[in-house]
Amino acid sequence: MKRYIAHRLLQGVLLLCLVASIVFFVGRLTGNPADLMLPEDVSAEDRAALIQVLGLDGPLHEQFFIFVRNALHGDLGMSIRMRQPAVEAFFSRLPNTLAIIPWAILLAMAVGIPLGVVAALHRGGWIDRMAGAIAVLGVAIPSFWLGILLIFVFSVQLGWLPSGRMGGPSHYVLPVITLGTFLIAGFMRLVRSSMLEVMDSEYIKLARIKGLRESVVIWKHGLRNALIPVLTLWGVFVGNLITGAIVTETIFAWPGIGRLTYEAVIFRDFPLLQAVIILKSILILSINLLVDILYAYVDPRIRLA
């Protein structure tokens, strides 16, 4: 297990280097932030001066070396727009995103897992087809559309829920639904297919031979096994949510890291963009590693292998 974790950590570091390089070069393809910060009739000298202040003068590879050297010292630069260290900006917004992600996963699991089990038990029947339809809808509806629709219905028309910004519990409802809907289908389809496989197994037959109640057979003997592959994809799902939060947070004016990413792109805030992407990558990699370790505890065959 220790060797495995060390191996995974090394892999993670390599991946981070790759991500950092990509975001550095691709970001610079979008143009120069100075153009957004200065009026159109600015003189060439003033523009050059600003570019120098921002550290965007000099050849690209020199900029990259400076970026790498600073990054290795833990310094990911100052945000151009916010005039504060980019890392600080990220961590001040992170709690706001982490405040909705667990709810979104919980919602997706609470709907998706039972839906998947029920669909598997009624394979081919109308319940299965209904569940399938709900799942397809969940994937097919783009979150920007769903978010706007929810705001229109529940905030504008009915006036029941706030349309955006952080606040009390009522502020969470719409963003969580928007974010979670996308994952319902993932959980549902995964649970359905693994449940179908599990329910045909011999140990389910033996559980029935013992005379156990059907609910025990399904929800204990069946689901516990069916959830193993679900857990593997948990890491992927959390990754999806962190990425998906960009759209949702932008729609609901939610001050999390998703919206921060959006702002960094829009304002060509390169240091902030680099910091946000690198830190998000670290976050996703750690969650994946954590899930794999957790996985070993659920499946005894892995634990002792």
Next chain:
Amino acid sequence: MNTQTVLEVRNLHTHFFLRRGIVKAVDGVSFTLARGEVLGLVGESGCGKSVTALSIMRLLPRGGARTIQGQIWLDGTDILTHTPRQMRDVRGRKISMALQDPQTSLNPVFTIGAQLREALMRRLRAAQAAITQAAIAALRAVDIAAPEQRMGQYPHQMSGGMKQRVVGAIAISGHPDVLIADEPTTALDVTIQLQYLKLLKRLQQDTNMAILFITHDFGVVARMCDRVAVMYAGRIVECGKVTDVFAHPSHPYTKALIASVTKLKGSSGRLPTIEGQPPSLMDIPIGCRFAPRCPHAEQRCRDIYPPSFPINDTHTADCWQLAPS
């Protein structure tokens, strides 16, 4: 031996209704099982042995399998009329089953102890500690060494033979009157097979339960069973005491089967084989199912299925050759 009947299957028909047709896996099976008796159900793969077993347990696979006719009398009640709830009470306590493949029969995510305790909990309304003690005793009864340590282990930590004994322990934990053993030794090493059979025989004698022993191995039948029923294409074609059937096989299929079993002594020539293939269970001949492969087949064999003709009090065979002329 007590001759009281504990299980009687009458004219059982279980068919698979599939899109491409009806598969008549079990098509008119009848037999009785006396308390404390071991009945062998022999036949080649796909003749309906396992489907017969699953029909009795009422655990047919989903997807079109239905028992459409027949009666299954267990202790004086027809369990085919039971509600699912009543059936649950019967399973494990009155009738139980040991499955074929030990590698897949135990739930991989629960310990042996948890799976055994769960089965025992239904029978004993006792304190946790007492159930744990009963589980340890059950493991010891199936010759598992150091049962206390084994309780906390997972299936993947055990060998195939050990797992099969655990499956056996779970199957008989409710003290059933009838145990269906569906080829319990097929997946085991030859050396372990004998050990398992001896264990099963000992448990059977200790508890006086009846066993329906499903196998395709005549050697196992000779070792384990009091009586044997030979199944071919969804029907039992011959049934009788093991000694009678071995000494005087009366159905041409049984004769051919016994002739094709390897003998260590005697000639070293080619083994006799049965020409042809069993019929498709979707397209069963109207007459005797064995007629297309039978060297003695006459016109009436092809036209009408023969009734069971008695050879002696306990031995019958379905063959027109036995008809009194």
